[in-house]
Each structure stands twice: as C-alpha cells, then as structure tokens.
Amino acid sequence: MSIPKLISACVSLLWMLSDDFQCTPRGNDPLALDMGSMGKGQVWINGESIGRHWPAYKASGSCGGCNYAGTYGEKKCQSNCGEASQRWYHVPRSWLKPTGNLMVVFEESEATCIGQQACTVNVAPEVFGGDPCPNVMKKLSVEAICS
Numbered sequence: 001m002s003i004p005k006l007i008s009a010c011v012s013l014l015w016m017l018s019d020d021f022q023c024t025p026r027g028n029d030p031l032a033l034d035m036g037s038m039g040k041g042q043v044w045i046n047g048e049s050i051g052r053h054w055p056a057y058k059a060s061g062s063c064g065g066c067n068y069a070g071t072y073g074e075k076k077c078q079s080n081c082g083e084a085s086q087r088w089y090h091v092p093r094s095w096l097k098p099t100g101n102l103m104v105v106f107e108e109s110e111a112t113c114i115g116q117q118a119c120t121v122n123v124a125p126e127v128f129g130g131d132p133c134p135n136v137m138k139k140l141s142v143e144a145i146c147s
Contacts, residue, residue, distance in 0.1 A: 024096050024097070024098065024099070024101060028093070030090065030093075031090070031091040031092075031093060031096075032088040032089060032090055032091065033045075033050065033088070033089045033091050034087060034088060035053040035087060035088075035089055036087040036088075037126075038053055038105070038107060039054075039107055039108065040052070040053060040054040040107070040108055041053060041105065041106045041107040041108050042105075042106045043089065043103065043104070043105050043106070044102075044103070044104045044106075045091055045095050045096070045101065045102070045103050046095050046096070046097065046101055046102055047102075048092075048095045050089045050090070050091060051089065053086070053089060054086075063078050063079060063081035063082075
C-alpha cells in the first residue's frame with residue numbers, strides 16, 4: 001500500500017495500524033511483541049498501553065573483542081552495538097480475550113516527505129516482522145501534519 005501525493009511542506013507523517021486479531025497464542029507462557037522492525041511510536045492492546053517503542057534508535061559504540069583485564073571503563077566489553085536498545089515488549093496475558101483482540105500501533109515517521117512532491121509508505125507484512133494473523137483484515141489510517 002502506498003500513500004501518494006502528500007504535499008511537499010509536510011514535516012512528519014503519522015500513521016496508525018489497527019488489527020483485530022483472533023489468533024491469541026495458546027498456553028500460559030509469557031508473551032512479547034517484537035517491535036524490532038518499527039521506528040518510534042506507541043502500541044495498545046485492547047486499550048492497554050504497552051508503552052512507547054523506539055527500536056529505530058540504535059546503540060552506538062564499538063563492540064570489539066572483550067578483555068576484562070585492566071581498569072574498568074564504561075565502554076569496555078560493550079554488547080549489542082548497532083542494535084535496538086529495546087526490541088521486545090511484554091504483553092500480559094490478562095489483557096487478551098479469547099477472541100476479538102485489538103492491537104493499535106501508532107507510528108511516527110519524521111521527515112518522510114520533506115521536499116518531496118509525492119510520498120509513499122510501505123505497508124507490508126515484512127515491514128512489521130511478518131504476519132502473525134494471516135487472512136485477518138488490517139486497517140491503516142494516515143495523517144500528514146503540514147506547515
């Protein structure tokens with residue numbers, strides 16, 4: 001899906017994806033939502049906020065070899081450099097219903113359309129890390145804030 005011809009004065013693009021999902025995972029294991037493919041925004045499950053997500057912010061630094069010898073330093077033995085500081089978000093099972101669950105993802109894409117005559121937003125399962133609920137209709141709402 002693409003959103004064509006947004007005016008060039010747009011400074012940010014806000015969009016919301018909502019999904020009525022029926023495929024609640026079975027069992028009692030803890031559940032987590034993988035937001036690793038997203039930018040920044042907020043997520044709600046059945047009206048409950050799991051908080052802000054910002055996995056597009058990547059930890060910087062060098063993750064070279066690790067040697068604990070010598071004086072301690074905060075940059076010594078770093079791990080996960082270039083990875084999101086938080087990717088997984090806990091979803092309490094108590095928030096889920098047997099059927100008719102609603103997930104709302106609010107995503108902000110700053111500077112997506114600056115200086116462009118047209119703008120597109122790629123909305124495909126691979127952007128969201130796959131489709132956990134195939135054959136279930138998803139909805140998309142886009143708002144362009146222009147100055």
